[in-house]
Structure formats: structure tokens, C-alpha cells
Amino acid sequence: MSPTAVVADPGRAGVGAPSIDGAPSIDGAPSIDGAPSIDGAPSIDGVAPAVHPGARVLLIGIGNELRHDDAAGPRVVRAVQGLVRWDTLVVHGLTPEIADDLAAVALVIFVDANADPLLPRPRWTPQAPPAVGPAAATLLGHALTVPVLLALTSWLHGRVPAAVTLELPGHAFCIGECLTPRAAQGVATAIEALLRLHASWAAATP
Amino acid sequence: MSRTVLIDPVTRIEGHAKITLRLDDAGNVQDTRFHVVEFRGFEAFCRGRSVFEMPALTARTCGICPVSHVLTGAKAGDAILGVEPPPAARRLRRMMNLGQILQSHALSFFHLSSPDLLLGFDADPVKRNVFGLIEAEPEIARRGIRMRRFGQEVIEALGGRKIHPAWAVAGGVRGGIDPEARERLRAEWETILFDAKWAWARYGEVVDAHPAEVASFGVFPSLFMGLVSEDGDWEHHDGLLRFIDAGGGRFGEDFPVERYDAFIGEVSDRDTYLKSPYHLGAQGDVPVGPEAPGTYRVGPLARVNLAERMGTPLADAALAEFRGEFGRVPQGSFHYHGARLIEILAAAEQIGELLADPDLDRGPLRAEAGINRLRGVGVSEAPRGTLIHDYRVDENGLMTGLRMIIATGHNNLAMNRTVGQIAKAFVKGADVAEGVLNRIEAGIRAYDPCLSCSTHAVGQMPLVLRIEGADGELLRELSR
Numbered sequence: 001m002s003p004t005a006v007v008a009d010p011g012r013a014g015v016g017a018p019s020i021d022g023a024p025s026i027d028g029a030p031s032i033d034g035a036p037s038i039d040g041a042p043s044i045d046g047v048a049p050a051v052h053p054g055a056r057v058l059l060i061g062i063g064n065e066l067r068h069d070d071a072a073g074p075r076v077v078r079a080v081q082g083l084v085r086w087d088t089l090v091v092h093g094l095t096p097e098i099a100d101d102l103a104a105v106a107l108v109i110f111v112d113a114n115a116d117p118l119l120p121r122p123r124w125t126p127q128a129p130p131a132v133g134p135a136a137a138t139l140l141g142h143a144l145t146v147p148v149l150l151a152l153t154s155w156l157h158g159r160v161p162a163a164v165t166l167e168l169p170g171h172a173f174c175i176g177e178c179l180t181p182r183a184a185q186g187v188a189t190a191i192e193a194l195l196r197l198h199a200s201w202a203a204a205t206p
Numbered sequence: 207m208s209r210t211v212l213i214d215p216v217t218r219i220e221g222h223a224k225i226t227l228r229l230d231d232a233g234n235v236q237d238t239r240f241h242v243v244e245f246r247g248f249e250a251f252c253r254g255r256s257v258f259e260m261p262a263l264t265a266r267t268c269g270i271c272p273v274s275h276v277l278t279g280a281k282a283g284d285a286i287l288g289v290e291p292p293p294a295a296r297r298l299r300r301m302m303n304l305g306q307i308l309q310s311h312a313l314s315f316f317h318l319s320s321p322d323l324l325l326g327f328d329a330d331p332v333k334r335n336v337f338g339l340i341e342a343e344p345e346i347a348r349r350g351i352r353m354r355r356f357g358q359e360v361i362e363a364l365g366g367r368k369i370h371p372a373w374a375v376a377g378g379v380r381g382g383i384d385p386e387a388r389e390r391l392r393a394e395w396e397t398i399l400f401d402a403k404w405a406w407a408r409y410g411e412v413v414d415a416h417p418a419e420v421a422s423f424g425v426f427p428s429l430f431m432g433l434v435s436e437d438g439d440w441e442h443h444d445g446l447l448r449f450i451d452a453g454g455g456r457f458g459e460d461f462p463v464e465r466y467d468a469f470i471g472e473v474s475d476r477d478t479y480l481k482s483p484y485h486l487g488a489q490g491d492v493p494v495g496p497e498a499p500g501t502y503r504v505g506p507l508a509r510v511n512l513a514e515r516m517g518t519p520l521a522d523a524a525l526a527e528f529r530g531e532f533g534r535v536p537q538g539s540f541h542y543h544g545a546r547l548i549e550i551l552a553a554a555e556q557i558g559e560l561l562a563d564p565d566l567d568r569g570p571l572r573a574e575a576g577i578n579r580l581r582g583v584g585v586s587e588a589p590r591g592t593l594i595h596d597y598r599v600d601e602n603g604l605m606t607g608l609r610m611i612i613a614t615g616h617n618n619l620a621m622n623r624t625v626g627q628i629a630k631a632f633v634k635g636a637d638v639a640e641g642v643l644n645r646i647e648a649g650i651r652a653y654d655p656c657l658s659c660s661t662h663a664v665g666q667m668p669l670v671l672r673i674e675g676a677d678g679e680l681l682r683e684l685s686r
Contacts, residue, residue, distance in 0.1 A: 064267075066248075066251075066267060092268070092270075092272075093270075095313065096317055096347075096351050097354050097355045100351070143270075151337060152347075155337060155340050155347075156340075156347065156348065175251045176251070
């Protein structure tokens with residue numbers, strides 16, 4: 001699960017979305033942004049990643065599946081892994097050797113619960129390695145954060161994929177296997193979004 | 207007026223934890239506490255589940271040591287079925303545990319502790335991390351990742367997955383080793399052994415560079431506990447439980463794992479959810495506290511101290527060197543790092559032997575049986591220490607009770623005492639330097655605790671230091 005973060009700034013939409021260098025974008029790919037949800041609010045905040053034809057994509061679901069909403073990321077990835085031609089990985093936390101997996105792809109999509117009580121719906125958040133500095137100094141643990149893993153990938157392999165986190169609302173993280181209603185809605189929305197993204201990619205990828 | 211220094215949470219340690227230091231009027235450390243602040247509740251969650259489900263279920267409590275829970279849960283299931291797994295299943299289970307020890311120790315030494323050990327505890331915190339390490343010694347991070355990946359490939363070759371493999375089951379295992387993966391592992395093995403030797407060769411340099419830390423990181427007499435083979439050799443999966451005292455003498459006879467509760471008690475404390483196990487036969491009037499006579503340590507240092515031999519040539523040579531330098535039973539918790547490196551050697555060597563064994567997965571892999579006993583105890587050595595699963599079931603094999611004592615729990619009293627010792631050595635007054643805070647954390651990291659078995663990791667947060675007056679007034683707050 002992601003540390004509690006600031007609420008998305010709507011003004012950031014369209015800024016910093018990852019793209020794959022040198023590859024053309026898919027024309028006419030369906031946009032996820034602005035698609036209405038049941039209550040009429042946009043289903044996912046932020047900007048979906050550009051997924052270019054032929055690009056190798058890795059989906060990583062992060063979380064403890066016995067901690068209620070922390071299972072949101074793994075559930076999303078498990079739901080789509082038989083339906084997509086992307087690489088998939090479900091992990092409890094991010095560890096250093098995953099850098100090797102990241103180095104092999106053009107785009108990585110992390111799917112993770114976020115405990116921010118103000119996160120109303122799923123959100124795309126662009127990711128990048130942190131600048132060298134204090135931010136990197138305190139971000140080491142048995143489980144790495146996304147930026148630190150990206151930095152490690154860059155240091156070890158000399159390249160880093162475009163990266164984005166699909167953050168899902170989470171509210172309950174004690175022991176248990178079911179999702180709260182809002183987390184379940186976020187999971188359903190995320191599955192639909194990823195399948196649409198994949199459909200666009202697949203249509204243009206031999 | 208006394209003052210309180212609060213460090214919350216401990217970074218680079220799984221889960222939530224905080225450290226409180228209480229200062230007296232002269233600014234000397236009066237008391238210290240290591241708190242774990244989230245309720246586990248897993249035992250209650252498991253009631254009503256099938257015993258056959260338990261290995262996979264308990265594995266999902268933790269992303270750091272899931273294999274340890276899988277194997278220990280399967281062993282508790284063996285006991286409830288009343289069966290011994292077939293020899294091939296035991297060999298395969300042992301191989302998976304060795305893979306787990308290798309990959310976990312690699313993470314602990316190469317990535318979590320090496321920034322302190324090789325760059326220095328007082329190094330600029332901006333540099334004192336894996337990136338600074340890569341800058342200074344790029345090879346060490348690569349070797350660490352290579353070793354960790356190899357350990358995970360061992361796990362995947364057996365269980366089909368790197369994480370949470372539902373492969374070990376009551377009575378044995380679900381399948382043999384993937385032949386192609388086995389060949390790949392054999393091809394990579396010599397490189398890993400080379401890396402293991404290279405890492406051990408660095409330990410003398412590490413110790414020489416940090417004399418003050420070696421002298422203050424948990425140097426106190428305590429008991430040590432862990433599994434040993436019937437010959438008294440290093441063991442990680444089968445065998446008997448052994449306690450030794452600080453002088454290396456047996457503290458009672460070795461005993462079968464199901465009798466653990468005749469020797470180990472647990473107490474709860476009001477300000478931590480991590481219980482404190484202690485040796486019942488050594489308890490005084492107050493079993494919990496800095497001078498608790500029932501304090502024992504588990505994990506790499508304990509296993510190495512308990513064993514007569516490691517059982518493989520390179521690891522035995524390293525053990526002889528270790529004991530020649532630091533004594534038959536080193537007392538300082540700094541030496542967890544050295545013991546971890548010896549275990550890396552042993553695990554690499556034993557994995558090599560198993561990969562070369564033509565009978566590795568030949569023969570039956572699972573003993574079939576129904577519910578024959580209503581209680582079963584499984585014990586194995588997780589990378590960070592002895593893991594105990596104690597199951598009670600009804601006639602249908604549904605769980606009616608569960609008691610788990612995790613490695614980090616066993617070490618709780620020792621970690622508290624270590625924090626106190628380091629604080630007393632390095633803290634004088636509320637003006638605490640960053641390097642001192644780092645030392646306190648590093649003292650705990652030496653045990654490589656994994657609190658995610660008992661807590662929920664909510665990401666990494668900055669280290670916060672609070673200094674309070676006796677009336678709760680905030681005198682100072684630091685963070686990094």
C-alpha cells in the first residue's frame with residue numbers, strides 16, 4: 001500500500017504522464033479520463049499512460065491479500081492476468097530484484113491501494129525516480145517504494161521504464177479478506193480501465 | 207525533570223515500530239522501550255479454517271518470509287496427520303528453506319545493512335543508502351541482487367512461484383523440482399558460491415571499521431535458542447530445540463519441538479503488541495525488563511552459537527575463523543551480521559549438494575492421512591529465527607486454536623536491551639545527532655526484524671525524534 005499521499009491536484013492532469021520514447025501513440029485509443037461512474041463523478045483521476053503498439057508492459061499488483069483493502073492491487077492484477085498479453089506480477093511489497101523485471105519492459109503499471117481517506121476514486125499517478133537527496137535516504141526497507149525501485153533500476157541497468165501507479169481507494173487494512181464497498185468499486189473500475197487500455201494496445205499490436 | 211526521546215517509526219524495518227528514550231535530569235538515558243504498535247489478530251482470523259489450508263494462509267501474513275510460514279504450517283499439519291513426510295519431500299522442503307534463508311539474508315546484508323557497515327554510521331544520510339553504496343561499491347549491490355534472485359529462483363523452481371507458493375502441504379509437497387530450472391540453478395550456483403565467499407571475506411574489515419558499535423550493539427549475556435540436528439550440527443528445518451547459556455553450556459537437554467511450551471512463556475506488555483517470550487526455567491520475579499534472566503536470542507547468531515558444526519566445508523572454515531576471532535559464543539548482536547554471512551555460505555553449499563543429488567525428488571512426495579491428532583506443532587528456522595506454529599483442530603481438521611511465535615517476537619527482549627545499551631553508550635542529553643539515531647536503529651536492524659507478520663506496513667515514513675519534558679511538553683522534534 002502506498003503511504004498516505006496528498007490528494008490529486010486536478011491541475012496536474014495531463015502533466016507528466018509517462019510515455020514510451022520514440023513510439024507513436026495509438027490514435028483513437030479510448031480515454032479513461034472523464035468516463036462517468038455510477039455517481040456521475042469521473043471514474044479515474046489523472047491521465048492514463050500512453051501504451052504504444054508493441055510495447056512490453058508489466059502490471060504489478062502490490063499488497064497483502066489478507067489485509068482487507070490492501071488486497072485491491074493484487075485483486076486487480078489477478079483478475080486481468082489471464083485476459084491480457086502483458087507481463088504480470090503480484091507482490092506483497094517491492095523488493096530490489098524486481099529492478100530486473102522493470103528493466104525489461106517499456107511501461108510498468110503499479111496497482112496499489114492508498115490509505116488516503118480523501119482519495120475518492122482511483123487515480124493515475126506518474127512515477128519517476130527521486131532526485132538524489134534526502135528523499136532517497138529514508139526510503140529503504142524490506143519493501144521499497146516505487147520511486148526508489150525505479151531509481152535502483154536506473155542505476156543497475158542504465159534505463160528505466162515509463163511508470164505509473166494506479167492508486168485505489170482503501171479504508172480498512174486490518175486482518176480480513178473482503179474489500180470495503182468503495183475499494184471494491186475501485187477494483188472494478190481499475191479492471192475495466194486496464195482491459196480497455198489493453199484492448200487499445202492489442203488492437204495495434206500484432 | 208525527566209525527558210523523553212521518541213523515535214517513530216524505525217525506518218528500514220518492516221511494519222510499525224517506535225523507540226522511546228527517557229532521559230534523567232542529567233541527560234543520561236534512564237530507560238528505553240521498543241514498541242510495536244499494531245494489533246495482529248491473525249490467530250483469531252484462522253479459527254474455523256481447515257488445517258490443510260493453513261500453510262498457504264499463514265504464508266500470506268508476510269511478504270518477507272512467506273516460505274517460512276508455508277513450511278512451518280506444513281510441519282504442524284504433518285503432526286496432526288501423524289505422518290513423516292517421505293524422504294524426497296523432506297529434501298525438497300529443506301532446499302526451499304535454504305533458498306529462503308539465502309535470499310532473505312542477501313537482502314538484509316547487501317541492501318539494508320551494508321550502507322551502514324561499509325559507508326559508516328555517521329556518513330551523510332543522503333548517501334547512506336543503497337544508492338550511495340552503488341556509487342561507492344557498485345559490485346556489492348549487484349551481487350546482493352544476484353544472490354537474492356538465485357534464492358528466489360530456488361523457491362520458484364520448487365513451488366512454481368517466488369512469493370506465497372502453496373507448495374508444501376501437510377504430509378509432504380505437491381511436486382518435484384522443475385528440471386529446466388534445476389539446470390539453470392546448477393549453472394548459476396558457482397557464481398553464487400563465489401559471491402558468498404566474497405561477502406564473508408569482507409566481514410573482518412567491517413568489524414575493524416566499527417569497534418564502538420561492535421562493543422555496544424547488544425553485548426550482554428543471554429540464552430540462545432534454535433534447532434540443532436541430532437548430532438548437534440547447524441539445522442534449519444528438522445531436529446531438536448536447544449538452549450545454551452552465555453558460556454556455551456547446554457541450558458537443559460535438547461527437546462522435541464512439540465514440548466516448546468514447557469520451556470517458553472510469553473508475556474504481553476501494555477505499550478507493545480509484540481509479546482515477549484522468555485525461558486520459563488530462567489525467569490525471575492519480573493520476566494520482562496532489561497535484566498530479564500529469561501531473555502534469549504534466536505536467529506543467525508543463535509544458530510551459529512548453538513551448532514557444533516555447520517556441516518559444509520566453507521561454512522565450517524568460516525565458523526572456525528569466527529570463533530577464533532570472537533570466541534566460542536560471541537555475545538554481541540553486531541555479530542548477527544557475521545553469522546548471517548556464515549549461513550549464506552552454508553545455504554549456498556547445501557543447495558549445491560541438493561542440486562547435485564540424483565535422488566533429490568525421486569520417490570513419493572506426500573504421505574496421505576486423515577486427522578489423527580487434535581494438536582500439532584511445527585517448527586522451522588526462518589531466516590531471522592525460530593518460527594513456531596502450534597495448531598489445535600477438531601475431528602474434521604478445522605482450526606480451533608492457533609499460537610504462533612515468530613522469530614522477531616523471540617528477540618523482543620533482546621532488541622529492547624540492545625536499544626538501551628546503544629542509547630546509554632551514545633546519547634547524552636537531548637541534543638541527539640542523526641548518526642546516533644541511526645545507530646539505535648541499526649542495533650535493531652542487526653536482528654533483521656520483520657514486523658509485518660504482526661503489523662501492517664504503511665509504507666516508509668521519515669524518522670521522527672521527539673524530545674519531551676516530564677510533563678509531556680515537546681522540547682524538540684527532529685526528523686529525517
